[in-house]
Amino acid sequence: MEKGEKIKRLIKQLVGANPNFPIIGTVTELQKETCSLALDEDLIITDVRLKVSYGGSENYMIQYPKIGSRVVALSISGELSDLMIIKVDEIEKIEINQNGLVLLLDSTDGKVCIKNNSRSLIDLFQLLTDTLKGLKVFTSTGASGTPLPDTQKKLIDFETGFKSLLK
Numbered sequence: 001m002e003k004g005e006k007i008k009r010l011i012k013q014l015v016g017a018n019p020n021f022p023i024i025g026t027v028t029e030l031q032k033e034t035c036s037l038a039l040d041e042d043l044i045i046t047d048v049r050l051k052v053s054y055g056g057s058e059n060y061m062i063q064y065p066k067i068g069s070r071v072v073a074l075s076i077s078g079e080l081s082d083l084m085i086i087k088v089d090e091i092e093k094i095e096i097n098q099n100g101l102v103l104l105l106d107s108t109d110g111k112v113c114i115k116n117n118s119r120s121l122i123d124l125f126q127l128l129t130d131t132l133k134g135l136k137v138f139t140s141t142g143a144s145g146t147p148l149p150d151t152q153k154k155l156i157d158f159e160t161g162f163k164s165l166l167k
Contacts, residue, residue: 003043007080010039022086023073027065035065035085037073048073049084058100064093104167111167122166129159 025037028044036046053060065071069090075082096103104113114121132155136143147155 006043007039007045010043020075020078023083025071025073027067027069027071030064030067033062035071037071037083045073045080045083047081047083052084052086059098060096062095063088063091064095066090066092106167109167111165113167122162125162125166126159129155129162 023037023039025039025045025048027035028038029036029046030050033051034047034049036044037048038044050062050064051060063085065085065088069088071085071089072087073083074086075084092107094103094105100117102113102115106113133147133152135147136145138144146152
């Protein structure tokens with residue numbers, strides 16, 4: 001029996017006559033905007049969409065499930081080629097993009113990315129840190145030197161802290 005026929009038969013067994021009934025599976029592989037689901041040990045459905053929006057919109061939210069986690073998929077049209085993830089048990093990463101504003105929460109490295117079309121938060125913090133490290137002020141005897149060692153230490157701690165949180 002062909003894979004497609006086996007999938008159709010198994011789905012009919014699982015959901016009965018309603019082809020739009022949710023399908024529960026285990027994530028076996030992740031790509032950028034799709035994943036593969038195992039319905040049983042030898043039946044895998046590929047190219048299941050993670051992005052729920054239609055038409056290739058640049059405004060979207062994607063929940064990336066952990067490999068091995070259970071998910072619920074649904075096909076609005078009833079076709080296997082239209083399956084999309086609607087529920088995730090264990091989230092590894094969340095990406096939101098709204099009119100060029102991007103928010104990425106990534107548990108794989110424990111970091112957050114916030115950016116828009118022209119700036120990122122980590123770049124702004126780096127610019128601030130670099131500016132403060134080289135800060136000089138004008139005094140009656142001329143330009144001051146660089147910040148004192150205790151201030152430099154605090155700047156290094158600040159830089160280390162934001163780099164451990166932001167990407």
